[in-house]
Amino acid sequence: MERIPLYPTPPKALIETIAPSELDFNCGRCALAAGRKTVVTAEGEAGGLLVVGQGPGRHEDAEGRPNIGKSGQYLRDQLMHRWRGKVVMDNAYRCFGAGEPPADAVAKCRPFLAQTLKEAKPTRVLALGDRAIQSLLGRNVPPLRTRRGYAWLYNDGKPIPIFFLIHPAAGERNRFLRRYFEEDLEWALTAQLPPPPWSAEAKVVATREDAEEAVEDLLSTDWFSFDVEASGQLFNRDYRILCASFAALGRETVWMLEEETLKNREVFEPFRRILTDPDVAKGGSGVKYDENAFAWALDCVVKGIVFDVRLQRKLLEPEGSGYLDDMAELVGMGGHKQEARAQIDEIVKGLNRARAKARARSETEKTQTLMFATETLARLGYNPIPEGADAEAYAYGYLPRDVLLRYNGRDTLVTSKLSALKGIELSRKKPQRRIWEAVVLPAARAIRQVEAWGMPVDRGAVNLYAQYMDLQLGKLRATLKQWGDFSPSSDPQVADLLYNKLGLTSPWQTKGGKPTTEADALEQLRDKHPAVPVLLEHSRFETLRGRCDEWLRNIRDDGRIHTSINLDGARTGRASSSDPNLQSIVRPDPDHPETKMARDCFVAPPGTLFLMLDYKQIEYRMMGWLSGDEEMLKVIRSGVDFHLATAQLISRQMWGIEPGDVKKPHRSIAKTVNFAVGFGMTDETLADLLKCSVEEARKVRQAIYGAYKKLPLYIERCKEIARKDGVAWTYWEGEPARCRPMWRIADEDNYNRSKAENGAFNTAVQGSAAEFCTASLGKIVHAIVEEKLPAELVLPIHDALLFVVPKPFVREIAARAKHEMTSFKGCGDLLEVDIEVGERWGSLEHLEA
DNA sequence: CGATCACGG
């Protein structure tokens, strides 16, 4: 069997490749030379720890020694308690300067650090902060997003670990960051790491015999990881799997299958057998993609997915990076994509250049772009790429074979190592393990199917809509011409027109202190000048028009839009949608016909209907459930309109009227305040919204807290937990489930602190609601697939699920989906759903169940 | 590439 080493030569840290240089006290290599008193030298005894910090502050500059200021002293104290051996201290750059150091300081100073490294002969290296990591490794690793990351360098042929830590100065002003630093320092000084995997190799499967041997290995441990590299866009006919690789847990041999082998039924058969066997445990990183690659290109539907390291990572560390490049740092394999990345960037440039050339030529010669694109690309050695497609999706096909296979193999190895790490972490954290098993894993299995079904769309309708919008936009721009020659898409130019040329006054400033052009602000100026309503309409139409191109770009060969559903999209646990985002399409508004037209572009296939079920006011129900307030629960269970009931509860106190006399305006006020409470709005903003004084706003809020007495107590409890532990929890079946870091709650900065305080309650509400949506999605797709129900779940929209169902089965599926969405241990009776049906998404009508 | 805006829940 052909063997391909994943690392033909052991990778080197950048610092090892730099020629060491004796410290130069007259150094003028970067701009820091101008302001320094002295050059801060390294100090300490060789043969133990090497601590690399960022750069000197005032104290260090005054005395020429590293780490003697306040945070330096803290670092020395922390080290003293934990490390009895020798220590050398140095910095990524050695001269003091006010403010941020110049961009080239780290690079210019690197030879001096290389000299320190040579002399220090460390057994362990600590890199404090991103610049220290940058200095040693030459790559950007944000240490807070990559906690417990490490890398390797060599000392006389012996591997020396470099541990990534946040900079101790970050902890100076935040007790949680201080805790993170101290925990990670303890780890960095004591961790025993597995040796670096530089001798790992890929074995290229070519025969049936090879395949049997590979499968035997893959079945010999608890689970295996797999990963696919491809060219083209999934769900298009030109999509090709270039290679796939597989690795058994704990092994450093990766089994590699190339395109021809995958297509060879005889050789692929053993792999197909284990991939489709639900009893063979397996997983990957963002594995829904790899599953769909096998399903689409090889008609091989993977069963038995038990892990996805990306989802596990985001569940365990929501603020950590979920990109494999970054997660590779957690297993000492950082930079594993660099070799291929550099070449892919070049290939993408080439592809885009060729396309640009083709476009330019077709314009001058007034003919079809596509034809020339094909021609030009072919001349340059590329295959045609559809107009509008991302060139990167095709770039992997042009990588040299060995680079591609190494890339794929390393990805699989990183994933395999991560699966062990995350599996252990998950087994140790009970709340996250519960929610993983009950909600996230089932939903992950479901999501790959949802993406495969895809959202039906009427291309003709989109084209017509785009034309209509172009026409309207043309008219609006023509009208705007009378007020000058400016671009209505440019905020600065619009602001200049409104506030300088037309003499209007900006109702408020943007965060950056500039006059605003926001719709809410312009709404206030609507009657002040005839240009304002035209600008408002233009802005709306322009965003709507933009969506058409995005949709058209993303229609695949099966006529559907396969949006990406990201289960790790939001830190509260909500799923997001991207490429394109189908969760933010304008809602039909009777006053603006073009809004309905947008959703009407999505048409159910002949003989089927769209069926939409959405949770009624789920966030208020969560508030009642979480706080346990009896009055709130009574209102929810009674089925009375929640805001009306709230208005009635406070009517005597607020307006001195009987509950029976509560009218629409009262309800509207109650609704606004309920809303404000849910999101932790300040009384000032609430007053703004209600157009009343801050004192009055406070009074309504207090009246509601008086009606629902346990609600303010619960809000305060969320904040207390966040202040004490630096986290906010979502809840599942009455127990904490997902944990979101809230360390900014300890910030001195009022803005960050109050944002985090609001976030603590909001995370519990929004996040716990999300658990129900995600859980029901998992349950329903499972039912559809296993029971072969006639339905497709095509889009989750936070608190709603959209299905495509053959007409005769609509009621049956609606009843079943409703059942799944409202049957949960403990609080199913609190949940209610609305049901709507229609041929077009913009024209749904209520269905009485 | 950050700031600003617009859309959804």
Next chain:
DNA sequence: ACGCCGTGATCG
């Protein structure tokens, strides 16, 4: 200065 969570387009 004060609303949470997202994605995407556009501008400078």
